[in-house]
Amino acid sequence: MNNQRIAAIFDVDGTLIAGATLERIFIRFLRRRGELGWREMVRWLGAAAKAAATGRLRLKAIKAYLGGKDSTRLRRLARECFENEVEPRLSPEAVNRLRWHQSAGHLVILLSGTLDLLLEPLAERLGVYARVGSELEVEDRRFTGRITGAHPFGVTKAECLAAINRANRFDLKRSFAYADSFADRHLLAMV
Numbered sequence: 001m002n003n004q005r006i007a008a009i010f011d012v013d014g015t016l017i018a019g020a021t022l023e024r025i026f027i028r029f030l031r032r033r034g035e036l037g038w039r040e041m042v043r044w045l046g047a048a049a050k051a052a053a054t055g056r057l058r059l060k061a062i063k064a065y066l067g068g069k070d071s072t073r074l075r076r077l078a079r080e081c082f083e084n085e086v087e088p089r090l091s092p093e094a095v096n097r098l099r100w101h102q103s104a105g106h107l108v109i110l111l112s113g114t115l116d117l118l119l120e121p122l123a124e125r126l127g128v129y130a131r132v133g134s135e136l137e138v139e140d141r142r143f144t145g146r147i148t149g150a151h152p153f154g155v156t157k158a159e160c161l162a163a164i165n166r167a168n169r170f171d172l173k174r175s176f177a178y179a180d181s182f183a184d185r186h187l188l189a190m191v
Contacts (some may be wrong), residue, residue, distance in 0.1 A: 004171035007129075008101035009161060009187065012112035012119065014180035016094045022086060022118045027065070029081040035074075040065040043145070063115070063136060067145025071138045075117050082121035094178070098126060101176065107168070111160060111187070113153035132160050158186035 013021040020028075030036040043064045066074065101108055107129035110119055116133035123131040134151050137144040152160045165172060175191045177184075 004169055004174075006104075006106045007109055007165075007168075007170040007172070007175040007191075008098070008106045009109045009111050009175070009177040009191070010094070010098060010128075011157075011177075011179035011181070011184055011187075012110055012114055012122065015178050016091055016098070016110075016122070017086065017089050018091045019089055022112075022114045022122075025085050025089070026078065026081050026115070026118055029085055030077065033077065035069070035077065036065060040067075043067060063134075063143070063147060064145040066136060066143045069143050071136075071141055071143050074143065075120075078115075078117045079121045082118070082125070086118075086122065087125065095126070097178070098128075102127070106176070107170070109161075109164065111152055111157055111164075113151055113157065130164065132164065154183045155186045157184060158190055161187055161190055 010016055013023075017025075027036065046064070098108055108126070110123055110126075110128055110131040110133070112119060112131075112133050114133050116131070116135050119131045119133040132152055135148045137146045137148045150156050150160055161177075164170075172191050177188050177191045179188055
């Protein structure tokens with residue numbers, strides 16, 4: 001008899017959230033609120049150009065538009081955005097599947113390249129076991145616009161699951177994963 005626990009790993013963008021990504025929803029929300037303007041977009045374009053020039057172009061990992069923003073205020077706005085804009089976009093089918101896993105005693109994990117500050121209210125609302133997202137660096141209570149640690153995208157998402165598994169010892173052969181992108185194939189191959 002196998003006593004290892006079973007995990008159910010859910011990608012977020014396109015899997016739990018229908019339509020636009022969490023980050024796009026948040027950017028639009030911030031623009032409407034006057035929190036993001038041309039200065040932030042120019043900063044983002046400059047960081048993207050610099051990354052392209054050095055051959056390290058990963059647009060999904062460039063968060064320069066949030067540089068200098070108060071981290072406490074942005075976390076509050078992320079919660080407000082979740083309640084008003086994200087929650088209505090949750091896929092009922094995906095949430096039902098997540099709830100089925102919870103009722104079966106499986107440990108649900110949200111694993112996404114999106115910003116952790118956007119995952120936090122979603123994870124709390126769904127009552128999941130754990131979440132892994134992109135952490136933003138903070139200096140003097142302000143975001144620097146840089147990611148600290150891993151950016152869970154592509155093969156790195158599978159590496160994040162391997163790290164979670166080392167700490168939690170899931171039976172990956174009996175576990176489940178849900179995703180919507182070819183970039184998640186490495187993660188899906190692990191279960």
